[in-house]
Amino acid sequence: MRWPRQLMSLLVVLALLAGPPMVLLFLIGPPVSGRPSTKQVQAWVQQPLTEQTLTAALTIGAWLLWLLLAYTVTVRALTRLQATAAWLRQVPLPTPLQATASGMAGAAVFGVTTHTVTTAPPQPPPSSAAETPEQPADANPTPDDRAVSDDGITVPGGWLPRDTAESVAAAAALLWLRRRRDYQPRPLTPNGPEEAHPARLPPAIAAVQATLTDAPAPSNAPAPPDSFTALVAVLPTGGLGLTGPGALPIGRGLLLSALLAGHRHPTPTLAITKAALTDLLGPHAEPLGRRLPQLTIVEGLGDATPHVESVDPPRMVILVENDCDTDDATRLAGVTAANAGRLVVLGSWPTGQTWHAEPTGHLHDPTHPENPAPRLCVLDQATAADLLTVIAHPEPTTPSPATPHTPLPKAVTPRPRLPRQSTRGAPHPRPTASHQRLHLRVLGRPTLLIDDEPLTIRRSAAVQVLAFLAAHPNGADTRQLTAAIWPGLPRHSLTGRLYTTLSDLRGTIRTASGLHVIEHTDDRYRLNPAHVTVDLWHLHAAVQHAATTVTDSTTAWQAIRDAYPADLAAGRTWPWLDPIREVTRRRVIDACAALADAENDSQRALILLQGGVHIDPYNADLHARLVNVLTALGDNEAADQLHNRYLRTLAQEGIDDEALDHRATSSSSTGRSSPSHPPERNAAPPSAV
Incomplete structure (x- = not known):
């Protein structure tokens, strides 16, 4: 660690600056007590080398040496201050005024020998792993940040016993499963119908989920009573x-x-x-x-x-x-x-x-x-x-237009980066051109590829930043990033953590590829589409094309299915992820249902619907369509097995679907349904928001 050496250097400098004057003033007094009189000048000319004159000369010499030392320290500090200020103007990641002032003062006083504004560890070389398990202490909130104890957790607005908090998280997960179960595929449109955009859960629920993720219960802890x-x-x-x-x-x-x-x-x-x-x-x-x-x-x-x-x-x-x-x-x-x-x-x-x-x-x-x-x-x-709200039945009326939804972002096209305003001094050097190809894969396990090789990203929060910016092509500001990655924590304690995470991430990518992937303009961060491609953006483009095309719709629908290898950030439990993951999955399900409805070959339609069920094994409409196709093909045994297996899957997840039997049997008599006549839904309201 460098701070002990920096502290020692500061103490030595202070001792050299304050010690000699105090000693001289205490032992000898000031070098000159006033203007010499004519008699004193004449006596000095007649006998210059006396004990008094030698003492005065040595005192003046000591004061001159101290002034030289003070001048050297002052010039050194000003030089460091000027160099640091010039470097800070070139940093693409701006900091608040307080952080800038403290960084400049620290560089001047502690004698920092390298231009750095963070305490990030040295950058690791690229390796074959996409993310190492070792993470710095400030990569994620610690239990102390969220006031987690063995018997409960503290969230904004209250304290919950651990069993109650886990019940809230389980109810939220069950709510999303019910939403997946009850969704009916719809024709593709540029932005999708209102029903295709699930509403976000309240921030308090996200805070509970994040707290439990950051501080899971010990594996050997006894199960608490309900x-x-x-x-x-x-x-x-x-x-x-x-x-x-x-x-x-x-x-x-x-x-x-x-x-x-x-x-x-x-x-x-x-x-x-x-x-x-x-x-x-x-x-x-x-x-x-x-x-x-x-x-x-x-x-x-x-x-x-x-x-x-x-x-x-x-x-x-x-x-x-x-x-x-x-x-x-x-x-x-x-x-x-x-x-x-x-x-x-x-x-x-x-x-x-x-x-x-x-x-x-x-x-x-x-x-x-x-x-x-x-x-x-x-x-x-x-x-x-x-x-x-996670256990309340849905509103009987249509949601208000002001309810926040998660629309599918439009595909983005590369555009030149806006130049920063010119500052004093010579123009900032531009990085040399790089022919390396960067590809961010977020459908499945999030991975950043450089020339098809995964880049090691040390901080899990940095991986989350990449995925969040990929899901928001238009960018996000500091408030949005901190609220998404560290929900429920005060923002003033997270700004420095976000800057450290972004600085470490940008430095890792720049060291490995020489490219500036994350732009920062007008307090908004965004991925630079000129330097990185994202698989989610390709899926967005395919959806937009299929929603607006008037010819060869089947090919456009198939392009959506081919561009979806897995769920968005599969395996991750980030609270902000569920609405975006669900709306993305729904658009792919829409394409699968449209392909099956347009298919005249029942065997081919069966394969397409099986693919849709593989994407979402909880969707009741897809299972009803698949049961209808199997029944039309005369394979009633397979249809019954599929239906019973689906009921067992719902029961294992805690979803009671007493109306599914009626839905499947009533729709099976009419054959495979079309987009204009989907299987009849249960009239009873589902237990979801």
């Missing part, structure tokens, strides 16, 4: 009141934990009064509450008691507001406790226990202060609403 069992073990029977600043945040955590437990295991249910739901989620919470499974909203305690008695098995948590009838609440608490449930009052509970709730989620029993304080999930209002 959320509902943990809640029942913590909450006392006979009702519990919650007071203190953490009452409402813990109430939201109870709501989420109980509903997630019911989502994973249909046994637990939850009832809540309308007033309590408003206290927890705000005045507009009732529409969301109506779409939550296993949640019953009652007007008051009088309606909750018969509901508890009718549930079988009666495992539930009841949330009620503070201002309630004591007799009704006491009766409800008794019925709930008798049925293995719990009653929670958001406020003091005069006929039962009242615990103090802290904002951190800890509960304190004032009657037994020596007992350990259990910690429950705590959420703010916005985060709770976001996390609940």
Whole structure:
């Protein structure tokens, strides 16, 4: 490490600059105490070599040597400062004003001998591996960055026990599988219909997913109990009141934990009064509450008691507001406790226990202060609403046009790089021309190829940057990159990490190929299409061509299928990836369905649909089409085997598809469907956003 040597050099320079003057002033005093008098001048002329004059001469000489040293250090520092400033003007990666000033001051004071603004390790030589397992400490967020502990994680807006966080991530994954199951292929258009663009999940869910990815549970850790069992073990029977600043945040955590437990295991249910739901989620919470499974909203305690008695098995948590009838609440608490449930009052509970709730989620029993304080999930209002969307039924109406979607980016064409504004001094040298070919492959495992040889990229965050810029040909700014790669972390702590990652990535590519692949203009980063080709861009171009062509559509559809070897960034679990991966997969499925519908040969149509099922083994429409073709060919046994295997696949993933049998059998009587008459979909709404 260089910083100890730099610190030692700084201390030596400071000692040389401050030490001699202090010693001279302390022992001798100033070299000249004033203008000499005429008598002193005459005495010096008559006898110049006296003890006093020699001392004064030596003192003046020492001061002159110190001035020479100070002048040398000052000139050296100014030279370094000027050279660093000139170099910084040539760096294509600008830094904020504070980072520039600190880099210039560090270069001047510490005597940096090489022009560098990062602490990146030396660049590795190109090798046959696309990505090495070794990663610098700052490549990804550490557990300390996200405040991860063995029993839970901290995300913006709250704290979740690990089991609850894992349930959120599992529900999000299940939501995407349901979206894949329910998608129906559609005719190709330049931008695709509104239904072909899945909405992104809320940022809070991305933060949970990223945190669990960065800090997985230890392999030898015992499996924690499910959320509902943990809640029942913590909450006392006979009702519990919650007071203190953490009452409402813990109430939201109870709501989420109980509903997630019911989502994973249909046994637990939850009832809540309308007033309590408003206290927890705000005045507009009732529409969301109506779409939550296993949640019953009652007007008051009088309606909750018969509901508890009718549930079988009666495992539930009841949330009620503070201002309630004591007799009704006491009766409800008794019925709930008798049925293995719990009653929670958001406020003091005069006929039962009242615990103090802290904002951190800890509960304190004032009657037994020596007992350990259990910690429950705590959420703010916005985060709770976001996390609940992964288990809510879809909106009954058409999504608002303002809902953010992920359109398929248009194909890009190479264009010359805009020159930077001229600065003082000589023009910046341009890199020598390179005849090497760079190809970025993101369909499948992300790999950067230089002359068909994979380049080693040390940082996993750098690989993610390449994939993100490939999926956004028009570029992305600093905020978009940091929010996508490190969701849920404060941006001010990520700017330096992003600059370090980009600097290391650009340096690695420039050292291996001599090319500047990542451009930076107007605070937007983008891949330079003149220096690198991307397989995803070729797929985009094929989709745009097929959507606009009026002749030879079959060839254009086949070009889409041929340009799709695997899923986008296969094997990666980056939170930003799902919407883009899904819309890309859907356009390929559209092409496969169009090819099969246009095919007159049933055997050829069978092969095309099998290819589509291989691309998305969860899509119900493709399986229904394939069952129809097998039935038309007279192979009923193969059709039944395919259908049963598909049902088992859905069951293994936790997707219940009770309407699939009706969909497949009803469509099989009409033969293979066409794009204008797709198989009839289930009228019941799927359990997806």
